[in-house]
Amino acid sequence: MTDKKAHNATSSRRDFIKTAGLAAAGFMIVPRHVLGGTGFTAPSDRLQVAGVGVGGKGQSNIANMYKGGKADIAFLCDVDDRRAAATVKNFPSAKYYKDYREMLDRDGKHIDAVVVSTPDHNHAMIAMAAMQLGKHVYVEKPLTHDIYEARKLTEAAQQYKVVTQMGNQGASGDGVRQLQDWVDGGVIGKVKDVYCWTDRPSWPQGILWPNASGQVPAELDWDLWLGSAPYRPYVDKLVPFNWRGWWDFGTGALGDMGAHLIEPPVRILDLDTPTEVQCSVGSIYVDEFKRGYFPDSAPPSSHVILTFNKTKKTKDDLQIHWMDGGIKPGRPEELAANEPFGPNGVLFEGTKGKMMCDVYGANPRLLPLSRTNEVKVKQSVTRVPGGVDGHYWSFVEACIAGYGKMKLSSPFEVAGPLTETLLIANLAIRGTDIQKPTADGKRFTYPGRDIKLLWDKENLRVTNFDDVNQFVKRTYRQGWSLGA
16 A cells, blocks of 8 residues: 555544544443443443454455454454464454354353354344344345345344444445435436346356265365255355355345445435336256256346335336346447446436446446536535445444444344345245146246236235245254344
8 A cells, every 4th residue: 555545544544533433422431341231332442343254255344344443353253264364364362263153152241243244144143143142243245145034133133222234335435425415406307217237146156056065175164154054065166155156055146236236226215125026037048948947046147127116206116127147228328339338337217317326336427427527416415434444434433332322324224124125136036946847747837937026025925926935034954043
């Protein structure tokens, strides 16, 4: 890092801490032992952080917590010593565990907050266990693997009165706030349609589970890695990245990128969870006559249409089009021939104009692009000090201030419904692979491929195609549970 960049980063952190401190001003500063119990940290204390899943994204999550200047990385936990090695080296004084349950049992009283960065299928049970001990939690996106889990974590955050944040950093960025200023300022009028797209998956999807089992590396505890998921033999290359395409562990391209791309329109337009969802998916053919049947794996590409009730910022009921696997919407006519229409993005179409952004809500722009610098509106949405970095720092400050004292960008009351939205879309995708035999038993039909699913928010179920409701709440493997 250059001296100038280092100075700017330090200044940004200093400004953030100063601003966040004003939000927490007026609190009586008392030692933690006087407050008693867990989950209540005195404003004068440093936050004692435990990380679960500390390689890859977990490594950067923990590093960014530490950079804010008020967090001590006190405990590290990972089922794979290889993945954990770099973080362990960076924080040599942190106590290391392989099993989060042992860590919480032995050292829970010394932990203020837990950062969960494991594969999707284990997010909810780790977060719930921490919250039930009064620990604040930061959970990597998507918040959960199942819709039911998302609802339960949202309820638990309020029940246990802990500070929460999901790891979709763009939610704290300036980009999404600039987009909101334009919408609130009437620049593009009432929004009619939204298109979100990604070039993911960048891992195998639409395939059968491999027949050949691999040799479990000595550094990996495979049983702990599986956690809540059904037992499967270890296969090479599943860890640390390719699990994302398997429904037992991941949530496909939509679960991986939706929190970064669908989040801006949901936030800006005040959308609730969808009322309807329909989709089409890409095909891999096993012969010249039929599409392959791969129910264990997400498809190679999909186009999902989510319908939301009208809000004050939409013209009518709104449709969000989700496209992955390289599928993109038609190029806006306002873009010149050589102006980029990137591999990941969001397009808002309004009654008076259009606007776009990249992943995380970054690089907001009006169409045609010349309008971006020409149009001036009042800044009506408060920016998060530090932007995307402040997503981490504000979580630390909020934990120190205490439950209910600071507003965050993606607490579970926001992240939970957003995650439900993503996973409702996945119900439609998974429904396309539900196979039924014909009356003569000679062929199969796929009744979920050509219908629109109707969603009952209160009862967490699809009302017109019961077969997909099995994916709303899965059965955990014996020995694992969602909380005590």
